[in-house]
Amino acid sequence: MKLWGGRFSKATDALVDDFNSSIRFDARMYRQDIKGSMAHAEMLGRQGIIPKDDAALIVKTLGEILKDIENGKVEFSIDAEDIHMNIETILTERIGDAGKKLHTGRSRNDQVTLDLRMYLRDESDELIEMLKNTMTVLLDLASAHVDTIMPGYTHLQKAQPVTFAHHVMAYFQMFSRDLERLTDCRRRVNVMPLGSGALAGTTYPLDREFVAEKLGFDAVTSNSLDGVSDRDFVIEFLSVLSMIMMHLSRFCEELVLWSSHEFAFVEMDDSYSTGSSIMPQKKNPDVAELIRGKTGRVYGHLMSLLTTMKGLPLAYNKDMQEDKEAAFDALDTVKLCLPVFTNMVRTMKVNGEKMKQGAKGGFTNATDIADYLVKKGVPFRSSHAIVGKMVARAVETNRDLDEFSLSEFQEFSDLIEEDIYNAIDVATCVAERNITGGPAKEQVQKEIDKGYEQLK
Ligand code: ARG
Numbered sequence: 432m433k434l435w436g437g438r439f440s441k442a443t444d445a446l447v448d449d450f451n452s453s454i455r456f457d458a459r460m461y462r463q464d465i466k467g468s469m470a471h472a473e474m475l476g477r478q479g480i481i482p483k484d485d486a487a488l489i490v491k492t493l494g495e496i497l498k499d500i501e502n503g504k505v506e507f508s509i510d511a512e513d514i515h516m517n518i519e520t521i522l523t524e525r526i527g528d529a530g531k532k533l534h535t536g537r538s539r540n541d542q543v544t545l546d547l548r549m550y551l552r553d554e555s556d557e558l559i560e561m562l563k564n565t566m567t568v569l570l571d572l573a574s575a576h577v578d579t580i581m582p583g584y585t586h587l588q589k590a591q592p593v594t595f596a597h598h599v600m601a602y603f604q605m606f607s608r609d610l611e612r613l614t615d616c617r618r619r620v621n622v623m624p625l626g627s628g629a630l631a632g633t634t635y636p637l638d639r640e641f642v643a644e645k646l647g648f649d650a651v652t653s654n655s656l657d658g659v660s661d662r663d664f665v666i667e668f669l670s671v672l673s674m675i676m677m678h679l680s681r682f683c684e685e686l687v688l689w690s691s692h693e694f695a696f697v698e699m700d701d702s703y704s705t706g707s708s709i710m711p712q713k714k715n716p717d718v719a720e721l722i723r724g725k726t727g728r729v730y731g732h733l734m735s736l737l738t739t740m741k742g743l744p745l746a747y748n749k750d751m752q753e754d755k756e757a758a759f760d761a762l763d764t765v766k767l768c769l770p771v772f773t774n775m776v777r778t779m780k781v782n783g784e785k786m787k788q789g790a791k792g793g794f795t796n797a798t799d800i801a802d803y804l805v806k807k808g809v810p811f812r813s814s815h816a817i818v819g820k821m822v823a824r825a826v827e828t829n830r831d832l833d834e835f836s837l838s839e840f841q842e843f844s845d846l847i848e849e850d851i852y853n854a855i856d857v858a859t860c861v862a863e864r865n866i867t868g869g870p871a872k873e874q875v876q877k878e879i880d881k882g883y884e885q886l887k
Contacts, residue, residue: 433510434520449509451749453752464515465496465500470646475535481532492530514546515543519533537628541624541627544658551664551665556617562675566610566882566886567883567886571777572596574596583870588793595786621649622651623642624652625639627656629747630660676765676768682772682776686716686775694789695782696785697781698779699718703775729761736753736758795857797832821843
């Protein structure tokens, strides 16, 4: 007999039991479900809605059930549909009528969103720690490479020299915003919905604030319809996860590129690479590729829940049960990727020599020649045109700009003097960009120091 079976004269079809049941994936919220029920029962007792003794017995027995679950002594059943009814069924099996009083003034509709909010809140705290760990490794990596000059790109064409530290710190900034977003999202997750009932609140004098306080919530929801039908917090959480994956994936894409023979800027540690079953020479950046690949799956969950929600009338609809598989799989994916990414980056070898060589070719100092002329009084548009001609000559004669003799430089402008060679050295190009947010060592070091401070 189902907990809700009173008005039915026939059992549900076995196919429907299986189809309808969410215990396969919502069992993981058992702790949140039990803690939520304990707080609810205690409040019912305090408010005189159920006898104090019954409340105490419920709380004590729920504690025992929690222990039994954690020791693997409990088997959940598909018949009991979801984690909420499984726990309630076990409780009632153990203490009879007292257990039947637990669900007073509550609905699974407000219970499920309570559990999910607690679950995502707890997971957010874990994710925040993981993300901070990744960020620390990026700071360490940047610290080791403030002098490692590399080419910066636009359109994947060599543009201007930067340093590897500067490049890594760009990702630090992205993850730092992700951290902010996660923390901010957690505030909207951490609102207590019990008291919304099925949709229209309840006639019992529940003390919602007591339950909220007991369970560590910052506030209670303000509208019972919204309380049971809001899944914004899950969608927002999925969007934060998507953004984290997008950032991981961009970095991974660069690492795949950089580990190619053509770039050879980095080499993954053997312990973070894989080989080929046919080509003996291969060393593949599978880990980076797989993180890039898994990004699509997290985006998919975000789109799927947005789509699930878009046509739902108020208040609760069973469609919303689909929120959990999306949220859990996305969460599992990010929790899988973050530590692997972090260790891969921590153990990879950086080839500073190759990076520097890369920074030298491709006329990455052309802007600096233009700026040199500007500092001697030439308007920028004119100097841009002059240097454009130099580049054309260099391309024709298959040379770099710093291979021009002084007299050759002077054919283009008689303002050019011997100091041009120092001015267009890639090290000078980086050092001169000493502006807040720029690649000069002093600036990058300032950002690294701030980063460590921020993570303390
Ligand atoms: N398993 C359900 C879910 O995940 C719990 C709420 C069910 N409520 C209902 N009235 N069917 O959404």
